[in-house]
Amino acid sequence: xxxxxxxxxxxxxxxxxxxxxxxxxxxxxxxxxxxxxxxxxxxxxxxxxxxxxxxxxxxxxxxxxxxxxxxxxxxxxxxxxxxxxxxxxxxxxxxxxxxxxxxxxxxxxxxxxxxxxxxxxxxxxxxxxxxxxxxxxxxxxxxxxxxxxxxxxxxxxxxxxxxxxxxxxxxxxxxxxxxxxxxxxxxxxxxxxxxxxxxxxxxxxxx
Amino acid sequence: xxxxxxxxxxxxxxxxxxxxxxxxxxxxxxxxxxxxxxxxxxxxxxxxxxxxxxxxxxxxxxxxxxxxxxxx
Numbered sequence: 001x002x003x004x005x006x007x008x009x010x011x012x013x014x015x016x017x018x019x020x021x022x023x024x025x026x027x028x029x030x031x032x033x034x035x036x037x038x039x040x041x042x043x044x045x046x047x048x049x050x051x052x053x054x055x056x057x058x059x060x061x062x063x064x065x066x067x068x069x070x071x072x073x074x075x076x077x078x079x080x081x082x083x084x085x086x087x088x089x090x091x092x093x094x095x096x097x098x099x100x101x102x103x104x105x106x107x108x109x110x111x112x113x114x115x116x117x118x119x120x121x122x123x124x125x126x127x128x129x130x131x132x133x134x135x136x137x138x139x140x141x142x143x144x145x146x147x148x149x150x151x152x153x154x155x156x157x158x159x160x161x162x163x164x165x166x167x168x169x170x171x172x173x174x175x176x177x178x179x180x181x182x183x184x185x186x187x188x189x190x191x192x193x194x195x196x197x198x199x200x201x202x203x204x205x206x207x
Numbered sequence: 208x209x210x211x212x213x214x215x216x217x218x219x220x221x222x223x224x225x226x227x228x229x230x231x232x233x234x235x236x237x238x239x240x241x242x243x244x245x246x247x248x249x250x251x252x253x254x255x256x257x258x259x260x261x262x263x264x265x266x267x268x269x270x271x272x273x274x275x276x277x278x279x
Binding site: 021045047059063 | 215219222223226227229230231233234236237240241243244245247248249250251252253255256259260263266267270271
């Protein structure tokens, strides 16, 4: 939908510019000056901004993340047939939208909300993928933040009334303030586990 | 019919030459950006920003410059 809007806007801009190139004398009149201002400034700026927004939106797609070779195993890990694998369980049971699975749990990643530094990291990933060599194994830049879990689980009955979560009010406070990590405190620690992928069973989705 | 004074004619010829170049650059930029939108890949973003964005920005700046520059 957004792509179509950009293409339509680009086509209108091209029509305005074609008119200016074919009949430059129209810019002598006021109406022609307005056409020139629209075609050579306002419309291209809007088309560029819409195109940029469209690219950002599409880069949230799981297929976009997995188009880099180094991410292949992380994509495979979403199909592990073992409910203790947190990403796999979320992906297979539609707890996260499958087409935006990576972004849903990594909202602070590179281009999105991490500021200029994070955007530069995104450019570095492109460099590493196509010119340099990615680190093996790849690692998150910062420890996984509970915020990524809490933006869905916070307030849910299963989370708030869970036996371990509510055993001690301090535990809940520490989870919510990110002092006690969901994924690395020994509670939900089977995450992507890509080193184990050759030794696990896989789920095959129904066609 | 009103005659256009020679001074205005030469100024118009100068500006319309700039506008043509600016228009061609903007069309090229939009074409590159349009093609990049049909390809869902990290490199398409680089093409969009690095090639399409650059052509588009150059065209727009050239147009704005033509508006404010002194006619020879």
